[in-house]
Amino acid sequence: MKPRARSALQDERVGALFSAIASAPQKREQPLPDMDWAGFYDRKSGSSGRSRRSSTFVGPMEARQLPGRGIGLVTSREVRAGELLLLEDAWATSATKGAASIVAIAELAEACVKKLGSAGEAERALFWCLHGTNQVGAVGEEGWQSPNLRLKIFEQYLHRLGQSGNEAGREDGPSLPAWPRQLQSAVSAIVASNSRRSEAWNSLTLLLDETQALGGLWFVASLFNHSCCANVTLSYSLWEDGITLVARAAVDLAQGEELVDTYVYPLETVDERRNRLHRTYGFLCMCKRCSVEAPLAAEAGKVADLLEAELQTFSSLRGRRAKPSEVGEVVRKIRQVLDRVFATAKQLPPSSQPLWRAQFVWGLHGLAMAAQDAGFFQEAVDAFQTCIELAALIAPSSEYELKYHMMLVQCMARRTLSSPPSALRNDTPTSMKEALRRAEEAHNRHYGGGGRHFLSRMQRRLEDFYAALRHCGKR
Ligand SMILES: C[S@@+](CC[C@H](N)C(=O)[O-])C[C@H]1O[C@@H](n2cnc3c(N)ncnc32)[C@H](O)[C@@H]1O
Numbered sequence: 449m450k451p452r453a454r455s456a457l458q459d460e461r462v463g464a465l466f467s468a469i470a471s472a473p474q475k476r477e478q479p480l481p482d483m484d485w486a487g488f489y490d491r492k493s494g495s496s497g498r499s500r501r502s503s504t505f506v507g508p509m510e511a512r513q514l515p516g517r518g519i520g521l522v523t524s525r526e527v528r529a530g531e532l533l534l535l536e537d538a539w540a541t542s543a544t545k546g547a548a549s550i551v552a553i554a555e556l557a558e559a560c561v562k563k564l565g566s567a568g569e570a571e572r573a574l575f576w577c578l579h580g581t582n583q584v585g586a587v588g589e590e591g592w593q594s595p596n597l598r599l600k601i602f603e604q605y606l607h608r609l610g611q612s613g614n615e616a617g618r619e620d621g622p623s624l625p626a627w628p629r630q631l632q633s634a635v636s637a638i639v640a641s642n643s644r645r646s647e648a649w650n651s652l653t654l655l656l657d658e659t660q661a662l663g664g665l666w667f668v669a670s671l672f673n674h675s676c677c678a679n680v681t682l683s684y685s686l687w688e689d690g691i692t693l694v695a696r697a698a699v700d701l702a703q704g705e706e707l708v709d710t711y712v713y714p715l716e717t718v719d720e721r722r723n724r725l726h727r728t729y730g731f732l733c734m735c736k737r738c739s740v741e742a743p744l745a746a747e748a749g750k751v752a753d754l755l756e757a758e759l760q761t762f763s764s765l766r767g768r769r770a771k772p773s774e775v776g777e778v779v780r781k782i783r784q785v786l787d788r789v790f791a792t793a794k795q796l797p798p799s800s801q802p803l804w805r806a807q808f809v810w811g812l813h814g815l816a817m818a819a820q821d822a823g824f825f826q827e828a829v830d831a832f833q834t835c836i837e838l839a840a841l842i843a844p845s846s847e848y849e850l851k852y853h854m855m856l857v858q859c860m861a862r863r864t865l866s867s868p869p870s871a872l873r874n875d876t877p878t879s880m881k882e883a884l885r886r887a888e889e890a891h892n893r894h895y896g897g898g899g900r901h902f903l904s905r906m907q908r909r910l911e912d913f914y915a916a917l918r919h920c921g922k923r
Contacts, residue, residue, distance in 0.1 A: 479532050480505060485896035488685050488692075489651040504668075505535040506609040509707055511602045511671055517731075518579055519599055520673045520706050527701040529845060530893035533680065534695040538664035539563065539575070541691055545660055549645055552663030557639045560665060561631065570605075573624055574667050577601040580637035591625035602671060609668075641729060642670040646684040646691055649847045651895050652905045654854055656847070662691055669693050675708035675735040676721055677803075681845040681894050682709055696893065698845040708735075714843045717741070717748045717807050737842060740800040741807060747792050748807055754785045755811040762818045776822040782815045806838040813852070816859065825863035832856035836886075845893040853887035854906065861910050 508527055514520040527533070540563045542555035564572055576592040591597070600622050628634040648660030672680060672695070681698040684691055695709070712724045718741035725733050741748060762778045789808050793801040816831035832855050839849040860880050884906065891902040 479507060480535070483896070486651075486901040489683070489895055503535075504537065504609055505532065506606055506668060507531065507533040509533055509606075511599060511606060513595055513599055514673070514706065517673050518595070519602060519671055520708075521668075521671045522707065523697075523701050523703055523705050525703050527697045529697055529699050530896075531697045532694070532896065533697060533707065534668055534693070536666050536668050536693050538662075538666055538691045538693065539571075540665045542663035545662055546658055547661075547663075549663070552645060552661070553639055553643055556643050556663040556665060557632075557635050560635050560639060564631075564635070569624075572627065573601055574605055575638065576628060576634070578638045578665075578667070578670050579641045580634065592628065597622055597625075605667065639665065642666075644669070644693070646686070646693070647682075647847070648684060648686060651683075651891075652902065654847060654851045660686060662686070664691050664693070666693050669695060672707055672709045674711040674725065674729070674731075674733065676710060676712075676714060676718075676733060676737040677735055677842050678708055678710040678714070678846070679705070679844070680707050680709045681843075683847075683894060694896070696845070696896070698843075698893070710843065714846070715807075715810050715848065717745070717752050719745050719749060737803050737806070740796065740803045744792060744795070744804065751785060751789055751792070751808065751811075754788075755782070755808065755814070758782045758785060759811070759814040762814060766821065772822045775818055776824070779815065779818045779822050779824060779827070782811065782818060786811055786815060802838060802841055806842045809835050809838045809842075809848075812838070813855075816855070820859055820862065823866065825859065825866060828859050829856065829863060832859055840890075845890060847894065850887070850890050850894055853883070853890050857883050857887055857906060857910070858913065861913055865914065 508524045508531075509521045510524045511519055512522050514522075540556060540559040542552040542559065544551065544555060547555065560575070564575060567575070577598040579598075580593060604621065643663050643665055646660075646662050646664060648657045648662075649655070650657060669682075679698050679701060680695050683694045683696075685694070695707075697707075701707075711729065712721050714721075716724075718738055722733050722738060722742075725731060758778060758781050762775065762782070765775055765778060786808065789805055789811070793804045796804055812831050812835050816828045816835065819825075819831060820828035832852055835852040836849060836856060839846070839852050843849060857880065860883060864880070884903070887906065888903050895902070
């Protein structure tokens with residue numbers, strides 16, 4: 449087939465695909481029907497200095513005392529994946545965007561001290577009732593860490609925000625202890641335990657922008673306990689004068705289920721995650737993922753080292769634009785290490801095997817990229833598909849999952865363009881359409897009704913991509 453005829457065929461395929469998707473019904477956000485989610489996450493208007501405050505929204509959840517984990521939040525009814533659970537402005541933020549964590553924490557503590565100076569009694573009580581680690585400060589000595597007082601204060605707060613349906617809020621407020629005397633150390637204790645560093649992902653490009661990250665303190669979001677398999681997905685929107693946190697259900701949830709997010713980078717191995725949690729928060733994580741991985745932690749560390757070495761080789765080959773045959777050799781080696789991951793997984797019951805493999809999503813990501821560069825498109829497509837499945841298991845509806853959806857679609861586009869038309873399988877448009885549909889669904893679960901702007905961005909990206917490949921083909 450002549451090049452012109454072939455590119456016309458490709459344009460036709462892309463056009464048909466997108467018009468089918470554009471006509472699909474749009475998801476509607478139930479609790480806040482007037483909310484413009486696409487605008488809410490629009491980083492361009494953010495950088496031009498938006499000054500908008502959102503009203504706090506608390507969805508179907510309530511505070512409970514949970515054995516061995518302090519206070520936590522649980523669902524007050526069944527919840528569907530993607531449902532809005534919380535919209536909350538930070539009570540205090542660090543001053544410098546993109547500062548290193550340690551600087552952000554110091555700045556946040558400073559901001560909290562300042563804010564406490566002008567806060568009313570109810571706000572101050574909420575602050576002192578946040579969990580404070582014993583290692584850093586002395587909040588507990590002053591009576592503010594009494595479990596009953598803390599639960600009561602938070603129940604009343606949730607009730608005031610209007611959604612918890614908890615009767616506790618009707619009662620008079622509890623009598624409060626004296627304000628802590630050791631202000632600085634008590635503030636540090638609370639900030640150490642409850643601060644979050646916002647992850648500023650761009651909702652269109654799905655790039656993580658570290659320069660925009662801020663440390664912040666949120667009263668309600670502070671009650672989410674940790675699991676390495678989160679069932680809540682968090683996103684942030686930056687404003688001129690603060691930052692709003694949005695929490696959504698990452699998966700379908702039953703009534704009474706504890707809502708948990710992940711305090712650490714979820715794609716690390718079990719020892720890395722557990723050590724970090726222990727150092728920063730003082731507890732040993734016993735989540736279902738850690739329980740599966742811990743007995744094989746030594747093997748996980750060895751495999752991670754081997755994988756990292758191969759990925760570094762791949763990265764240097766990329767840097768010097770090595771030939772596909774050279775990259776093919778690295779693909780073979782990465783595959784060998786990943787075979788070891790699969791062999792080790794066989795020591796576990798079948799239901800636990802995906803959790804073990806999920807520690808190495810980043811290795812599969814490397815395999816997919818290398819396979820793509822080597823021209824092994826089917827292998828790359830399969831690897832990206834596995835990345836999606838594993839990311840959806842340990843960080844469902846997160847930007848990590850979303851990113852793999854996007855990478856899969858792009859890889860499929862490359863495969864289509866690199867194959868002679870006669871070799872293209874009949875199902876190519878169907879599988880591409882299915883991949884786009886799943887990407888949109890994941891985007892909607894994470895960003896609310898913002899899926900449309902994501903799809904149109906994907907369309908533009910793919911069109912640019914096709915055009916660039918055609919241009920290369922002509923030279
Ligand atoms: C941000 S607070 C979460 C709310 C806290 N449970 C409370 O009572 O206010 C973080 C603290 O909660 C506790 N925590 C969170 N997740 C936990 C888990 N999976 N296991 C045990 N303790 C946990 C730890 O004490 C941690 O330092």
